[in-house]
Amino acid sequence: MGGLTAEVEAAVAEAFRQEWGRVVATLIRVTGDWDLAEECAQEAFALALERWPRDGLPRRPGAWLTTAARNRAVDRLRRRSTEAAKLREVATMTANDREVAATAANDDAFDSGDDSGVPDDRLRLIFTCCHPALPLEARVALTLRTLTGMTTAEIARAFLVTEATMAKRLVRAKSKISNARIPYRVPPAHLLPERTGSVLAVLYLLFNEGYSASAGADLVRRDLCAEAIRLARLLTRLMPDEPEAYGLLALMLLHHARRATRVDAAGDLVTLERQDRTRWDRGEIDEGVAVLETALRHDRPGPYRLQAAIAACHATAADAADTDWAQIAELYGQLVQVVPSPVVKLNQAVAVAMADGPAAGLALVEDLHAAGELNGYYLLPATRADLLRRLNRRTEAAAAYREALDLARTEAERRYLADRLAEITADGES
Known part of the structure; x- marks a missing residue:
């Protein structure tokens, strides 16, 4: 077969996203060697790039990759005379081993090598x-x-x-x-x-x-x-009986419910207030709220439950104008007491700006800027730029947008910031 096709490249990339953790976790459990597991997994993916264009895409990419990585591990361990015991353990695995098939086809299946009761490598x-x-x-x-x-x-x-x-x-x-x-x-x-x-x-x-x-x-x-x-x-x-586990699950579900609306068809970032709420996953929102209610039955809300409560305020608002920013600002005030990190304080500043006006939020942002704890974090100058824009301090806002643009890591974020910068400099501001 000819050179590497786009189809195979896409298949290997998708297999990496879906299977990397499974392959590595399986090899670590069997060999007990972190570096060996990662190296053999990398070699298996490299082998896929070589073999799949010639042989065609396997029916079970995960099983193929796990077997290839396992074989590489066997070869490595065979060269290590001091690893004879591990070699015998790994060599007993076969390509049709139940564990390999289960790893690829069903994450809920597991080898009963330990008594943890957790069905997932x-x-x-x-x-x-x-x-x-x-x-x-x-x-x-x-x-x-x-x-x-x-x-x-x-x-x-x-x-x-x-x-x-x-x-x-x-x-x-x-x-x-x-x-x-x-x-x-x-x-x-x-x-x-x-x-x-x-x-x-x-x-x-x-x-x-x-x-x-x-x-x-x-x-x-x-x-x-x-x-x-x-x-x-x-x-x-x-x-x-761990309420924070429920709080974290609720937080994830409530955020994940908005996944389809966070970027548009061109891959550009869509801010929360501009998202089409009719496209939010109402089933995930309902589940997230129900899980949050379970979490909140316990005293002393922890950080994940507080964040989930904030996410619920957004997810259950009929539209952006209906968002209870005062409640969100109050929840962030509680969260800062539990997790006094600069990132949480930045989010609190945004909520205060929405509840009490941009000047109130900017005062908190300037404190963070002066402290220097978020140097290199693009959302600090991006937030500062937005608040300065809302206060019509356009020259300062443009400078802050440029700083954020230099620090942003994803293409979608950079495009969004470039668009905001273009908006406020359209009249010739520089």
Whole structure:
């Protein structure tokens, strides 16, 4: 067959989005070697680029990739005389092994190699990464890298640190898991609470990367959103008495309900107030509100329940003008007390601007700007630009839009900011 076709390129790209986490999670469970699993998974995808144009697309890409990666692992381990025990374990797997088929065809099936009761390799992987022996940020970063195939640069942007810093954290985390012999399994029930916060943070960031990608041509990566929601559902079944798990699931559902309206046919960003609410998924909104009600039956609302309550205010408003911004600003005030992060404070400033006017919101934004904690975060100058525009301070707004444009990572975000800049400079302002 001729050179690499567009069809095969698209199939491999889609397989990467859908199957990377499954393949890597399976190999980690079997080999216990993080780096080996990632390397063999990468080699399997490279092999797909070579073989699929010649042999045709496989009926089950996930099974093909898992088998290819497993074979690579066998070859690697065969060269390591000290890994003989692991070699025997991996070699017992066959191409038709139930686990391979289940991994590719049905995520709810699982090998009964542990007694965790969690029917998903990837959820077990999250709990392994979220061991309390690892620093919190390392837990979350390692899981995102391994589970989603996100690059180190993408994860670094999510944490607002340099790529070099994040690379060091990932190396240390993998070494810690190997040296401490941290097992690949969900801990018993009495140990779950010490990992819950990290697991929730992983799912939250996984969803966020899908909902608003940190880089690339697409603002929304629906595969990551769907995967985060699927895993959050599993988590609520695993931990039915954890209200924050329900809060996170509700938050995801309420945001995901708007997925079809966040960009237009040209791929351009559509702001919340301009979205066609008739196209929102009412079923997901209703489910999200119901899940939120379950979460709110407990005392002392946590960060995910508060964010879900904010999302519910938006999702249940008949139109943009009907949005209860005073309630949203009050909820953000509570959220800042629980999570006093600069990003939450920026969102609070937006809500205050909508409830009390742009001058009130701008005062909070200027405080954040002066503090310098969000340097390099494009939404800070973008928010500042919007509030300055609403106050008719056009020259300052134009400068802020240019700053945001330099920092934005996705094509959709850059186009949106360029359009806003063009609007306020149309009269010759520079």
